[in-house]
Amino acid sequence: xxxxxxxxxxxxxxxxxxxxxxxxxxxxLSKNQFEDKRERAFITRLSEGIMEQRITLDYxxxxxxxxxxNKCKPLIRCLLRMGTYQILYMDSVPDSAACNEAVKLAKKHxxxxxxxxxxxxxxxxxxxxxxxxxxxxxxxxxDYISVKYSTPKWLCEKLKKDYPDNYTKILEGCFFxxxxxIRVNTTKISKDELKQMIxxxxxxxxxxxxxxxxxxxxxxxxxxxxxxxxxxxxxxQDESSMCAVRTAGIxxxxxxxxxxAAPGGKTTCAAEYMNGEGTIYSMDISEDKLELxxxxxxxxxxxxxxxxxHDATIPLDDMQVDVVIxxxxxxxxxxxxxxxxxxxRLTKEQLEELVSLQRRxxxxxxxxxxxxxxxxxxxxxINPDExxxxxxxFLEKYKDFSMQEERLFxxxxxxxxxxxxxxxxxx
Numbered sequence: 001x002x003x004x005x006x007x008x009x010x011x012x013x014x015x016x017x018x019x020x021x022x023x024x025x026x027x028x029l030s031k032n033q034f035e036d037k038r039e040r041a042f043i044t045r046l047s048e049g050i051m052e053q054r055i056t057l058d059y060x061x062x063x064x065x066x067x068x069x070n071k072c073k074p075l076i077r078c079l080l081r082m083g084t085y086q087i088l089y090m091d092s093v094p095d096s097a098a099c100n101e102a103v104k105l106a107k108k109h110x111x112x113x114x115x116x117x118x119x120x121x122x123x124x125x126x127x128x129x130x131x132x133x134x135x136x137x138x139x140x141x142x143d144y145i146s147v148k149y150s151t152p153k154w155l156c157e158k159l160k161k162d163y164p165d166n167y168t169k170i171l172e173g174c175f176f177x178x179x180x181x182i183r184v185n186t187t188k189i190s191k192d193e194l195k196q197m198i199x200x201x202x203x204x205x206x207x208x209x210x211x212x213x214x215x216x217x218x219x220x221x222x223x224x225x226x227x228x229x230x231x232x233x234x235x236x237q238d239e240s241s242m243c244a245v246r247t248a249g250i251x252x253x254x255x256x257x258x259x260x261a262a263p264g265g266k267t268t269c270a271a272e273y274m275n276g277e278g279t280i281y282s283m284d285i286s287e288d289k290l291e292l293x294x295x296x297x298x299x300x301x302x303x304x305x306x307x308x309x310h311d312a313t314i315p316l317d318d319m320q321v322d323v324v325i326x327x328x329x330x331x332x333x334x335x336x337x338x339x340x341x342x343x344x345r346l347t348k349e350q351l352e353e354l355v356s357l358q359r360r361x362x363x364x365x366x367x368x369x370x371x372x373x374x375x376x377x378x379x380x381x382i383n384p385d386e387x388x389x390x391x392x393x394f395l396e397k398y399k400d401f402s403m404q405e406e407r408l409f410x411x412x413x414x415x416x417x418x419x420x421x422x423x424x425x426x427x
Contacts, residue, residue, distance in 0.1 A: 005108070006043050008078055010025055022338070064128070073111070083099060102118050103115045106118050142156050142157055145171070151171060162384055170382070170410055170412045180223070180236060182237070183242055183265075184213050198217060198226060203217055203226060210243050211246060215234070235300060240421075241327075248270075248374055257324050261283055263292035266327055267297065270325065276302075277304070281319075283308050290309055319367075321369065324368050327379070328362075329357060330354055331354055335417050359394075362377065379420050381418065382411075382420065
């Protein structure tokens with residue numbers, strides 16, 4: 001297995017087909033799932049690292065290349081980023097190996113005429129890596145912040161404006177190596193029993209910090225190979241999301257709608273609290289995503305979940321329920337650490353469009369909440385326009401609703417994903 005060639009294929013998939021990085025990496029690892037664990041770890045680290053640091057890498061390359069990165073052919077651009085990342089961030093890789101392997105790959109893929117260019121740029125970076133010019137000496141300037149944290153300038157400006165005391169912690173938090181948060185299916189096994197089972201397999205496991213159902217795991221290979229996964233003893237869900245469902249106060253016998261349900265984390269969390277009594281209507285606009293919900297519901301063993309395809313902006317007739325879960329489409333600014341390319345794909349215009357979409361969904365689902373019922377509104381973003389401002393708009397428009405509880409988690413500040421939720425009661 002040529003690990004660097006696989007990384008190159010991942011980068012080209014992202015670069016030329018606009019594939020999301022997590023999907024491109026997952027696809028490549030699945031094809032090589034029986035190869036050496038260390039090699040697959042190398043592939044993951046190099047691929048994710050390049051995506052995390054793309055703006056920073058391009059800034060460095062442009063200092064040493066006569067041809068700017070955005071003018072290079074896609075494969076050459078990917079090779080330069082790959083080599084530069086290894087030189088700057090991977091101490092275990094000799095600079096000479098980073099350069100030589102990039103040259104070999106250029107020749108292998110039909111770019112022999114540009115192999116000298118690749119070699120010259122990378123060796124120049126290697127010789128001068130301790131003398132790279134920074135964009136500004138002012139550590140608060142947007143230019144400096146953008147390069148340091150590999151984040152577009154407009155997004156740096158927004159975070160600095162929205163969170164003047166915490167914006168650097170938030171940006172740093174996007175680079176943290178965090179444990180995987182899993183939710184114990186307490187209808188099948190206790191948290192202590194599952195913790196022991198996972199620990200006995202050699203996987204590091206600890207109790208969660210924010211929710212009683214949470215365990216944090218690391219040092220594992222594939223999640224599906226973790227003891228208990230196939231038996232439905234747990235599912236992957238961030239603690240912040242677990243807290244949101246817990247706060248909604250779902251009980252046995254309730255009727256619940258989850259309107260943007262895929263991949264089913266909140267649906268199955270609600271099902272645990274219902275303990276087989278009552279009904280959950282789990283919906284999503286995408287037929288493909290319904291398979292993810294079905295897979296999780298079946299594996300975890302819940303029988304009171306009704307799954308269907310539905311657009312959350314279109315009203316359903318005669319639907320009155322105890323709890324509506326509206327985890328609406330959002331910008332994802334709270335999970336950049338897990339999906340690195342969000343920050344490169346997102347635009348200001350998309351933020352505005354998302355706010356509008358979220359309000360259309362809230363307009364519709366507010367009608368499903370019966371008197372005395374609750375609406376759980378949540379997002380995996382930290383953008384106030386999508387969170388607090390939307391709730392403020394909603395409460396001003398719908399006077400029969402009131403705030404029960406809201407909470408904001410910030411990556412880099414809290415030990416979990418960035419996340420927001422509000423539980424609204426209908427009087």
